[in-house]
Amino acid sequence: MALTLGVAQAGSGVAAQTSASASTSSIASAAPSTAPPAVTTTLTVAAFPAIDEIVRSALPAWKELHPDIDVKIVSRELNDHHTAMTTALSTAKGLPDVMALEIGYLGRFAQGTGLEDLSGPPYNLSADKSRFVGYAFDQATTPKGAVLAVPTDIGPGALLYRTDLLAKAGLKESDLTGSWEGYVAAGVKIKAATGAYLMAHARDMKDILIRTGLEPGEGLFFDKDSRPLVNTPRFVRAFELARAVRRQQLDAKVIAWSSDWSEGFKRGGIATQMSGAWLAGHLNTWLAPSTRGKWRSAQLPEGAFAAYGGTFFAIARHADASRKPMAYEFIRFMTMNRTQQLAAFKAQDAFPALIAAQTDAFYDLPLPFLGGQQARRDWREAADHIRAYPVHKQDNFAKEVIDTELDKVLDRGKDIPTALADAQRLLQLRAHR
Numbered sequence: 001m002a003l004t005l006g007v008a009q010a011g012s013g014v015a016a017q018t019s020a021s022a023s024t025s026s027i028a029s030a031a032p033s034t035a036p037p038a039v040t041t042t043l044t045v046a047a048f049p050a051i052d053e054i055v056r057s058a059l060p061a062w063k064e065l066h067p068d069i070d071v072k073i074v075s076r077e078l079n080d081h082h083t084a085m086t087t088a089l090s091t092a093k094g095l096p097d098v099m100a101l102e103i104g105y106l107g108r109f110a111q112g113t114g115l116e117d118l119s120g121p122p123y124n125l126s127a128d129k130s131r132f133v134g135y136a137f138d139q140a141t142t143p144k145g146a147v148l149a150v151p152t153d154i155g156p157g158a159l160l161y162r163t164d165l166l167a168k169a170g171l172k173e174s175d176l177t178g179s180w181e182g183y184v185a186a187g188v189k190i191k192a193a194t195g196a197y198l199m200a201h202a203r204d205m206k207d208i209l210i211r212t213g214l215e216p217g218e219g220l221f222f223d224k225d226s227r228p229l230v231n232t233p234r235f236v237r238a239f240e241l242a243r244a245v246r247r248q249q250l251d252a253k254v255i256a257w258s259s260d261w262s263e264g265f266k267r268g269g270i271a272t273q274m275s276g277a278w279l280a281g282h283l284n285t286w287l288a289p290s291t292r293g294k295w296r297s298a299q300l301p302e303g304a305f306a307a308y309g310g311t312f313f314a315i316a317r318h319a320d321a322s323r324k325p326m327a328y329e330f331i332r333f334m335t336m337n338r339t340q341q342l343a344a345f346k347a348q349d350a351f352p353a354l355i356a357a358q359t360d361a362f363y364d365l366p367l368p369f370l371g372g373q374q375a376r377r378d379w380r381e382a383a384d385h386i387r388a389y390p391v392h393k394q395d396n397f398a399k400e401v402i403d404t405e406l407d408k409v410l411d412r413g414k415d416i417p418t419a420l421a422d423a424q425r426l427l428q429l430r431a432h433r
Contacts, residue, residue, distance in 0.1 A: 042070040043327055046096035048081040051152075051311055054334075054344045061340065062333055069326055078102065089114035092318040097327040101149055103139060103310040107391030110140065110148050116315040116324070119147040123328050131336060136353045138388030140312055143224060148314060150335045151353035153344065155276025155309030156382035157208070159298045160283070162196070162291075163371065165271045169193035173298050176272065180209065180241055183301045187250040187271070196271045198250040200261055202242040206406055208274050209238035211306040211389075219390040221398035221427065228427035230402065231420045239409060239416045246410045262287050274300060276308030277379040281349030284369035292368060297375040305385040311350070351379060358383070394430055401426055 045055055052075035059071055074096060076084060082105045088094045089109065101109060109115055118125040125147050129137050136151035161176060169189045176186050187198025199205065210220055213234050217224045229235075245251050252270055254260040264270035265288035273279060280297060283289075300306060313331040315324060334340055341357035344350040352358055358380050366372040392398070405423045408414040 040068050040070055041323060041326060042072050043098060043323060043330055044072045044074060044096040045098045045100070045330070046074045046076075046081065046085060047100040048076060048078045048102070050348045050350070051100045054348055054350060057343065057347060058334060058340050062330070065333070066326075066329075069330075071330070082108075085109070089316060089318075092316075095316045095319045097315070097319055097323050098330055099314050099316065100152075101312045101314055103307070103312070103391070104396065106139065106149060106312060107395045108393050109314070110142060110391055111393040114317055115148040116317045116319070117146040117148060118150065118315070118328070119145060122325065125150060128336065131355060133353050133355060133383055133386075135307065135386045135388035136310055136312075139310070139391055143390070149312035150314070150331050151310060151312050152335045152341075153311045153350035154353050154383060154386075155278055155307055156351060156379045156386065157211075157274065157300050157304075157306040157308050158277045158280070158375075158379060158382065159272060159274050159300050160280060160295055161272040161298065162268065162294050163296050164294050165190055165194045165196050165268065173296070177298050177301045179302050180205075180237075184241060184244055184248070184250065187245070188248055190271045191248075191250055194268075194271070196269055197252040197264070198245065198271055200252050200254050200256060200264060200270055200273060202245040202251045202253075202410055203403060203406060204251075204274055205242040205245050206238040206402070208300065208304065208306055209241060210234055210402075212302075212304045214387070214389050217390065219392050219395070221395060221402070222390075222392045222431060224390060226392065226431040228398075228424050228431060230398075230427060231424040235402075235420055236416060239406060239420065242406060243409055243416070266290060268294075274308075277351055277375070277382075278309065278349040280367065280370060280375065284367075289369075293371045295370055296373055297370055297378060299378060299382060305382050305387075307386050310353070351383065392431075394427070394433070397430055398427055 047055055052073050055071070055073055062069070062071065082102070085099050085101070086108070088096070089112070120126065132151055133154055136154050140149040140151060141147050159176060161173070166172065169186070170193070171186050171189060176183050184198070190196055190198060218229060221229060223229055252260070252264050254264060265283060268291070277297070280295065283295065284292065313334060315327050315331070319327065336354060338354060338356045341352040341354045342360055342362065345352055345357070346362065363376040363380060364374055365376070367375050401423050405414070405419040409416055409419050
């Protein structure tokens with residue numbers, strides 16, 4: 001973060017005199033000629049895994065363009081990173097020059113005053129809007145038109161499923177994707193034939209269904225006027241189908257990223273997983289590499305399209321003003337450089353937010369982990385259909401409230417209308433804080 005100056009004192013090397021009568025001109029000619037070294041600026045980039053690795057891999061190419069601009073990466077785990085950024089923005093201390101933000105946290109920052117508006121001069125990001133996937137750019141845009149971050153990667157939603165388990169149950173892909181009710185019915189057959197669960201947790205059903213059928217201007221939990229949208233048919237159906245999954249014992253009751261979750265994939269105990277397309281890469285490289293060839297990717301059931309995850313780069317409003325122009329140049333390099341966007345996709349499964357990086361022969365290559373399927377084409381199609389929804393500063397809190405109420409429905413038999421009414425009431429109290 002600090003401006004690093006390559007400072008050196010002028011050389012004072014003096015040639016040895018061979019006689020007391022040596023002239024000052026001869027002494028001067030013997031002294032080495034020195035020039036002040038170039039001043040080097042250091043940009044600090046705050047990130048989290050695997051964004052830190054993407055940035056690190058891009059640095060050689062960056063240094064070729066900007067040899068006098070060093071980049072220091074400060075990396076923390078996802079939650080720790082965003083907690084640190086929250087503190088830095090609220091105190092205006094310890095601010096990086098560039099910060100990475102995950103979509104789940106963007107609303108918390110976007111509705112405050114801590115982020116730089118990049119829409120107009122001197123950045124003029126709005127002029128580049130057509131270069132990005134529409135929904136991702138819109139997610140970083142406030143109702144008043146300020147653009148507070150630049151999208152770098154997105155997470156097109158996909159349904160990953162085990163072909164071997166479907167075959168044992170006498171099912172095909174269309175049995176999973178025709179409708180949400182059909183998806184649950186297929187889970188009953190899979191459980192009976194193989195003993196495998198349809199999904200990791202019934203919450204997964206809720207998480208996707210609340211992202212479908214949004215009206216223009218609606219967010220996940222709040223409308224444009226910060227009124228909660230919980231007590232609506234969208235949430236009723238999500239809760240009802242999640243309850244159907246639990247009542248028929250179709251979920252393993254394990255949480256994403258837990259050891260039981262990964263073991264479920266390795267041992268064939270979980271037949272499907274709805275997630276971002278990036279999960280296929282994680283399954284291949286570290287979650288369940290031994291299951292290579294047994295998975296396939298499909299679009300979500302009932303023609304639904306949804307986003308799972310996404311990353312943005314932003315500049316704090318109170319960051320060092322002298323480095324803001326170069327900080328934005330670095331963001332442009334990471335987000336609007338086709339070569340860098342493709343490199344991130346190939347190395348870290350970070351699906352490009354830059355449209356120009358979505359036309360490449362790489363998308364036509366078969367994926368061995370998915371049995372040779374050309375799944376990247378489907379993910380690109382999904383990205384084209386996803387529509388933006390406004391983010392809200394209380395989205396994270398709202399998710400906690402909804403998860404808590406759903407758990408009461410699943411585990412304690414609380415009736416759905418009461419659960420949603422209670423959630424609605426609590427969010428009304430919190431909406432404008």
